[in-house]
Every structure is written in C-alpha cells, then in structure tokens.
Amino acid sequence: MIRFEQVSKRYPDGTMAVDELSFEVGEGELVTLVGPSGCGKTTTMMMVNRLIEPTAGRILVNGENIADVDPVRLRRRIGYVIQQVGLFPHRTVLDNTATVPALVGWKKAKARARAAELLDLVGLDPKLYGSRYPEQLSGGQRQRVGVARALAADPPVLLMDEPFGAVDPVVREQLQDEFLRMQAAVRKTVLLVTHDIEEAVRLGDRIAVYGQGRIEQFDTPGAVLGAPATPYVAGFVGADRGLKRLSVTEILPDDLEQPTVVRIDEPAAHAAARLREEDARWGVVLDADGDLHGWVGIDEVALAGEGGEVGDLAHRMRAWVPVGAPLKQAFGVMLQHDAGWVAVLDGARFLGVLTPAKLHEALRRSVDADAQGVTRDQVEFDSVADA
C-alpha cells in the first residue's frame, strides 16, 4: 500500500535525514517508526503526503508514484494526525471534525452527520462534546478529535506523528487502547511515528527501528524484542525487554492452570471433601454452562454445615482477564487485587487461571519461540523448564 524505494532526503544544508530507505507497509497494516530524536522519522512520514519532497528514490501509494499525483488530491486520501493536533480554536468540535469532508465538497448536513459518527467512534459523545470548543476539552479529548478529523474523509492511509505524545501516561494508554480497538474495526494503512519503544511495540503490527537516517530492523514487535538484529537495536529496546514483552505476549489457553472446580449448586460438604482430597485451599465456582460464578475457600465450605450450597458462599471474582489479553494486563490485575492468580475467561466461560509461575513460563516460551523462529505452541516444554 505504501512502498518506499531507495528513498533519500538531503536537506539543502547537506543534512542527510533519510538515506536510501526501502520498505513496504501492507494494506490495513500498522507500522510504527521508532528511534531517537533526529533520526529521520518525521522526514520519512512527511514525504508520504508530500509535505517534504525526497531528493532521490520514489514512493508509491496504492501502486501510484506519488510524485505524479497532485499534492492536494494526494492529501485528501491520506489522513494526518500530529501531536499539536492543530484544531481550529473558533470552530466547534463537530465542525473541526467535519473540516475535510466540507473541504472536498460534502453537503454540510452529510459532513456533520459523518463527523458525529466519528466522534462516537473515538469515544466522544457528539451530543455532549460536538458543540464545545477545543479549549473546553482535555488534552486527551483534543487528541481524539484530531484522530476523528483525520478519519473524516475515510482516507485509506493514515499518518500519525507522535499522536499520543502530549498526554500523561495513563491517558496515553487509554488512547492507545481505544485507537487499537478502532483500528481493528476500520483497518487503515497506518504509519505511526513515536520515540517511545513501548508505544511502538504496543501498537505496531511491525516496527521499523531507526538508526541515523536508516532502518536498522523492520520486523514484528516480538522479533524486535526477542532477537534484536544489531547491538544498536538491542541497546534501543533496552535491558528490560522482557518487561516490554509482557505487553505483546497474549495469554493462550495453553498457558493456563486448571484449579479445582466446584459447581454452584453443589452441596458445601461435598465441595469441602473434594477440595480436601485435591489438597486445594480454594475452588473456582462455575455454573452449569461452565461460566464463572466466583470462588470459594475450603474453610467456608467446610464450616457451612448441612444443607449449605456452594453458590450461597461464593465470592465474586474480581481478578480476571479475557483470553488473548496481554500478560501485562494479567500481571496488572494480579497486583491491583493483590491476588495470587487471575481467572481467564472467553466471554463468560471459564478457561483456567494464570498464576505467576504460569505467567513466567508463557513469557519464557515466547522468548524461545522468537529465538527459534517458531510459534509459541511449538516450543518444547522442556526448554521452558530448563531455562
């Protein structure tokens, strides 16, 4: 969808900002460009919408050499989100969002209807926020309007330059999550610039790690973290790449432990006997469909006496995550609830629990998988135990 062929940019003062760059971003793919300040990320991005012209090589968008496309026409097909958002202060949020459709000649009502739809998509209620002015929004909300505006004319390509840079870390994570959800629905071809490796890893289908003016490694987040191509990349991703990997490693059903399960309508005495038999201090309480109801401790069922039922004694399970969530989320939930494990659910259905030991094992397996160039379920279990 976006293809760089030996593209260079030398500024008039002689600075070689980008040096013979070749890479490709597939349709619907999100590629993050990451690297230290001044390495040429923004220059790369701005050549795609011809805000900067390359001095050598060519760039194709959808098979077309963009040097042959009128820049104004080109930019209508390419959404652009920048850190300073650049909203018009004297226009409402709705009109700001409708800017591009209005520019390309949509009728006002249609442009506004589209704008309302997009505000909704980025998590802003158009009824509540549409009539506000930018200064009446928080930084994070302004950033969302910036994203909505970039999407308004439904461009197939989106360029984002440090889009979440101006907000605090908590809001940033929220915006990243929302953006990923949105991207899963709209599947734009996205080039996103960031200097934050954590963000690059979290958002990118693939990451281009920049050195001075060139790409040092172009690969999936797992591969960049697991097998840095050069010492430079290793240094850039940092010594704590195991930690970073937590945010890109998904929980799989195979990672889970199966604790003792008791049924919601099971007599308490019966459940107590079984927990004792299996030497378990607690059991997971499920209903007849296998959906999670909660958990119960052995002492509680043991003391319940005749006629007591598990369902009456169960506690709500607060520590749970959906299957497929990153290990980091499971770890966060464990800490938040001061729990020794988290339940993993598929919808409401209980799949098993993730314990710290299992979490560590999943992490090890993901490192080994990358080192061996195989998927995680192909890694021999022994290599995990030996590690």
Ligand SMILES: Nc1ncnc2c1ncn2[C@@H]1O[C@H](COP(=O)(O)OP(=O)(O)OP(=O)(O)O)[C@@H](O)[C@H]1O
């Ligand atoms: N108009 C210009 N004239 C001369 N040199 C420039 C110009 N714009 C950028 N540069 C230089 O080109 C190099 C790459 O800049 P660029 O803005 O692309 O880097 P970046 O990776 O996006 O950095 P940052 O993360 O700080 O924005 C830098 O050395 C910069 O000083």
